[in-house]
Amino acid sequence: MYLGIDLGTSAVKTVLVDDAQRVIASESRPLATASPQPGYYEQDPAEWIDAAFATLDALKASHASALAAVNGIGLSGQMHGAILLDASSRPLRPCILWNDGRSAAECRILEQRWPALRATTGNKAMPGFTAPKLLWVATHEPDIFAATRLVLLPKAYLRLVLSGETVEDVSDASGSLWLDVARRDWSDASLAATGLSREHMPRLVEGCVPAARLRGELARRWGMTGQPVIAGGAGDNPAGAIGIGAIRPGTAFVSLGTSGALLAPSDRIAANPDRVVHTFCHAIPGMWIQAGAILSAASCVAWAARLFGVTEAELLAPLGARPRAPSPVSFLPYLAGERTPHDDPAVRGMLDGLSHDTDRGAIVQAVLEGVAFALADCRDALADAGIAIAEADVIGGGSRSRFWLSVLANVLNVPVHRFAGGETGAAFGAARLGRLTVTGEAIGAVCTRPQRIETFEPNAALVAAYAERLPAWRELYRPRH
Numbered sequence: 001m002y003l004g005i006d007l008g009t010s011a012v013k014t015v016l017v018d019d020a021q022r023v024i025a026s027e028s029r030p031l032a033t034a035s036p037q038p039g040y041y042e043q044d045p046a047e048w049i050d051a052a053f054a055t056l057d058a059l060k061a062s063h064a065s066a067l068a069a070v071n072g073i074g075l076s077g078q079m080h081g082a083i084l085l086d087a088s089s090r091p092l093r094p095c096i097l098w099n100d101g102r103s104a105a106e107c108r109i110l111e112q113r114w115p116a117l118r119a120t121t122g123n124k125a126m127p128g129f130t131a132p133k134l135l136w137v138a139t140h141e142p143d144i145f146a147a148t149r150l151v152l153l154p155k156a157y158l159r160l161v162l163s164g165e166t167v168e169d170v171s172d173a174s175g176s177l178w179l180d181v182a183r184r185d186w187s188d189a190s191l192a193a194t195g196l197s198r199e200h201m202p203r204l205v206e207g208c209v210p211a212a213r214l215r216g217e218l219a220r221r222w223g224m225t226g227q228p229v230i231a232g233g234a235g236d237n238p239a240g241a242i243g244i245g246a247i248r249p250g251t252a253f254v255s256l257g258t259s260g261a262l263l264a265p266s267d268r269i270a271a272n273p274d275r276v277v278h279t280f281c282h283a284i285p286g287m288w289i290q291a292g293a294i295l296s297a298a299s300c301v302a303w304a305a306r307l308f309g310v311t312e313a314e315l316l317a318p319l320g321a322r323p324r325a326p327s328p329v330s331f332l333p334y335l336a337g338e339r340t341p342h343d344d345p346a347v348r349g350m351l352d353g354l355s356h357d358t359d360r361g362a363i364v365q366a367v368l369e370g371v372a373f374a375l376a377d378c379r380d381a382l383a384d385a386g387i388a389i390a391e392a393d394v395i396g397g398g399s400r401s402r403f404w405l406s407v408l409a410n411v412l413n414v415p416v417h418r419f420a421g422g423e424t425g426a427a428f429g430a431a432r433l434g435r436l437t438v439t440g441e442a443i444g445a446v447c448t449r450p451q452r453i454e455t456f457e458p459n460a461a462l463v464a465a466y467a468e469r470l471p472a473w474r475e476l477y478r479p480r481h
Contacts, residue, residue, distance in 0.1 A: 001069040002438070003228070004431030005055070006236065007048055007077035007155050009033065009097065009258040010299075014055035016066055017431040021446075025063045026427070027055035034094065039101040039337070039345060042094035045083055048154065049161050060222050068223045072438035073162075073214060074231045074430030076239030077155025079175040082133040085150040085157075089166075092144045095154065096133045098175075099259065099295050099336045101345030103127040106135035110177070114193040121190065122174075122181045122271040122279025122288075127337075127345045128295070131177035134194045151200050155233055162230060163212035166202040169232035171239075171289075173204060174280035181279050181288065182269060205232040207242075207283030208436040208443065231437035234283035236426045237261055237291065240395045242283050243429030244419060245449035252389045254408065254416070256398025260297025260371060262378040264290050264387045272385035276340040283433060284443050290387055292340035292378020296349075298398045300333045300367050308360055315364055322406040323462065326469050329353045329362045331370030332476055340378045346480040368404045369466075372411040373473045379412055391415045393452070395425035402454070409456040411466045417452040 001024075006013045008031070015026045029051035034042045059067050080098035083091055096102070107125035110132055111117055118124055125132055130153065138145040152160065153176065156168045173179045173186075178194075178201070180187040185204065191197055205211050213227045234242060237255050241263065246253050252264040266288050271279045278291040296303075305312045330352040337345035351363065379389055391414050398404055399418045409416040419425075432446050439446075 001066050001071065002431045002434040003070050003073045004427040004429065004434065005052055005073065005075050005158070006239065006427035006430060007052065007075070007158055008236065008426070009078045012048060012051040012055055013427045014052070014059065015427040015431055016059055016063060016070070017428065018066070023428065024066050025059055027058045029054045033097065041097040041100045041336070043097060044094050045091050045157050048158060052158060056222050064223055068225050070224055071226060071228050072231065072434035073228045074432065074434030074437070075155045075159055075233035076236050076426040076430040077153065077158065077172065079153065079172055079235040079237070080128050080130050081154045082130050083152045083154065083157045084137065084144060084148045085152065086147050087149045089150065089160065092147055093141065098128045100133070101127045101337045103132035103136040104345050106132040106139070110135060110193055114189055117177065117190065118273040120180050120187050121177050122269055122273065123177060124273040124276055124343060125177060126276070126339060126343050128339065129175060129177045131190065131194050134196065138195055145195070149200065150202070151196065152202060156202055159212060159230060162214055162218060164215060165212035167205055167211040167232065168202040169205055169207040169211070169234055169283065170281040171207055171283045172233070172235040175235060179281070181281055184281055206285050207232040207234040207238065208433050210437050229434070229437050231433040233430055233433055235280065237263055238280060238283040238289055239426040239429035239433070241265060241289060241429065242432050242447050243425035244393050244395060245447050246393065247282070247284060247287065247443060247447050250390070252391070253393040253395060254375060255396045256297050256394060256404070257396035258297065258299045260294040260375060262292045262375050262382065262389070262392070264382060264389065266290055266387070270385045270387055272381060275381040275384050276343045277381050277385050290382060290385060292375070292381045294333065294371070294374045294378065295337055295339055296333045296335040297371050298396065300335060300371055301398070303335060304364055304367050316401055316403065318361055319365060319403045321402045323365065323403065323410070326465050327362045327365040327369055329358055329366035330473050330476060331366040333367070333370040333374050338374070341381045342477065342479070344479055347477065348480070350476055352476055368401070368407050369411065370473070372407050373470055375408065376411050376470060389414055391417065393417045393419065405456045409458050410462040413458050413463045415458070416456045418454050419450045420453050
């Protein structure tokens, strides 16, 4: 038996997977995000631990014998967050999240201090990444910066609590701006540019190798017969790639979680930081992931549901299965700023084209289309890096909406596929990494592609209609800085 624990932004999800790669059980607990100022987003790491432990306690109550047999654990997690720990490994402040926009000025400072940043990290300095957050803390909270002895990403903090070990995998570390992505090692020059050194960093491993063991007292709490091995694990999107077998070039996929991304595994680095294409190490050796990222995807649906006072299911159900035509309303999904291709933390969302005839359905459809158009921007940025997308699998909570996947297929003009259980892809991928750590099996033998349950083919008329709308949608963007 294997466990996969995904520390997301909106929830912690834990899945229990057997030797036949069947999900035996899953548990989820929600997480809250604080916004102390506009554009600031933080979470309390203690709430992550409470939520993760609650999922495991629930699995013990419902599947005690299966949980007892677990011998491998994989972790995945939201990327880029900054957890600053003191000499006693206690958090000094709330975690600054991936969608936090406070450090735009520090990004400019960082690139001035270290001109080789883009060439070494494969990425442009943006407020979402971890390194600029530390410069912001150094300027605005100098006492906290001076007391910082260790900087961890979210899932590495969870691993520390579970095992007592400070270890990070290279895929998650790629989102820090401290990693030399070609060498898959910390960059001393990048660390120095933020006033840090390797002493402030965890040990690095690949995602599919042993990183630690579960503490004995926690193994006993959950009734486990031994102390399971904890794998290096992965950032959420690389873990999602492992979950759907996207381990080779040509296997692009879309992540429709709180944020969104269009990602393509590659056996070479095809960096395009000027167009805000991200370059991350994959969770398996010798592979990388090129990605276009948007800061708001399924969170736009959650926003609309709150606005109309209904559940997300109630919001989407009246749309049916497929669009008949584009909505007359346009939506910019920049509720928390944007990454690809704009790198603009200050921009905000917009509804355009409202009239007396506009109803809820037109607005909701526009929200889904706006996210799809933003992913088309990611597609074009990847194309500039030499990566063509011929088809795409979809993971994340948004993959449950057949209407949304049909919109995506027509906007991107490629077949779009979904899987059963696609919304737990990152947790399932983490469980696969836990298994590889224990068994030493060939990566390709474990990271197979799950069965697709539905394919959404582009419709020629809708493809043409959306292609006609896309230039006007792009014209709505206006920088605020």
